[in-house]
Amino acid sequence: MSPCKSCNSTNLITDSVTGNLECQSCGVVQDFTNFEQQTFDADGPTGTYVRFGSSGSGFDYSYRESKIYNAQNVITDILSRLGLEQRFNEVDNMIKLITENEYGMGNWFRVLVGACGYVVMRKADKLLPLTSVCDNVGCDVYELGRMVSRVVEHLELKLPDFDIVGLFDRLFKEWVTGKGNIGKEQSRRMVKQGVFLLQCMIKWYVTTGRRPVPVVVAVMVFVCELNGVEISMEDLAGQLNVAVATCKARYKEVLKSLVDVARANLPWGDDVNVKNIMKNAPIVIQYMEITSMCESRKDGKSLENNDDNLDCLVTNCLNREDESSLVQVPDWEIDDLERLMVSPECLSTIYSKYMEEYYNVESSMKRVDDITVGSVEKYDFLVDTTEYWSGNSELSKKLFLDKILEKDVGLDAMPPSFLKGCVKTKKRKEKIKAAKVRIEKIRRPLTAANEGDDRLLIKRSRKRKKIDLDWEDFVIETLLLHDVKEEEIEKGYYNTLLDLHVFQGI
Structure with a gap:
């Protein structure tokens, strides 16, 4: 310690209040020596000479x-x-x-x-x-x-494809089988039905470009309704965090697809619609299942190839006096009967029904919409209502996409988005044609009515009908006036075309 700066005495003490050094001999306050260097970093003050943590709060975390x-x-x-x-x-x-x-x-x-x-x-x-x-x-x-x-x-991961079949299986076990609403055998049959319909939806491109969960919900609700099992679409959709409106839209698409199958293949298909498809669904599903199995045979014969054989079988049966001859037709081979997938009980029903209609045709002609409890439908013989589903089709099991597309289920559908795009393109072409007529009328009002392509203008001018125009018509007119090609306008990217051709120099 250095001596007093006044008397050179070494008897120095520290004031308890100010912390300054004072000389006891002469009382002179010495120079300030109590300055402490403070250092800082991104976490705050690090202490005097020694790092003690963040802002002196007592924590040791950086x-x-x-x-x-x-x-x-x-x-x-x-x-x-x-x-x-x-x-x-x-x-x-x-x-x-x-x-x-x-x-x-x-x-x-x-x-x-x-x-x-x-x-x-x-x-x-x-x-x-x-x-x-x-x-x-x-x-x-x-x-x-x-x-x-x-x-x-x-x-650099490679995720597996979304397993829509596995999703359906898990949801069904959780929401239907897990609650004990049905038996084990019925549960197994319903799962196969759901898998079959789901893979049909994949073949018909219903799942293409869509979220898969609403499709699964729609098929699950349909299968439960078909088998008399109660399930709430709203509860299921809420549990899976998907929009109820989207699930209902997919459900309508499932019904419409089955209606298309019925109208394309069943004799009374014109009478089938969305309202009564549930009554005809067992027959439609049975037809789809048989068709898919016949198409997958190694001999390559489809269900259509068996129509002549079926007619021959019925004719031979009608020529027999003994009803037991139904299963004893000498012109038939066992492989042919197996390919038809028709049981002896169904053959007996076919024979009885055919004989009844032969003697009384008018009484048996009934429309599908007029079905009442206790009445007999014209085409009830095509299906055994108690066992209409066998579950033997390969589509009842999980298949790869290429195998699904190879199957024939009675309908070859196009993607819904593609069909909607075609409809919109057609409407745009009509709007472009009408816009060209309006532009030509303004540019050459006297000669526009004389051109062959402007008959629509003449018809409207004679009837003096008011033309309803929307924003799309005005956009199309603007693009045509800026010499935009019609092929580009038909695609519908109006904002992009406006930025490129109209607002580019503004």
């Missing part, structure tokens, strides 16, 4: 450690909401690989956690709808979908 701690809490919270607590290690390891052990904070990190949870469940072939993840993460399905794509691309 910024990085606190960030990791908070990020793991976010992971735990989201996974607990999704019921995936046991998947924490898998999701945590995936996030470590993606962020290089840095984790993160903010809304984007929550989306990342949800995407990793979805990828983990898809790898395990488990059900986790994107909508459920969105509700718990707090984002829309498009943002989550983009994040899932980035995760899969970054980690």
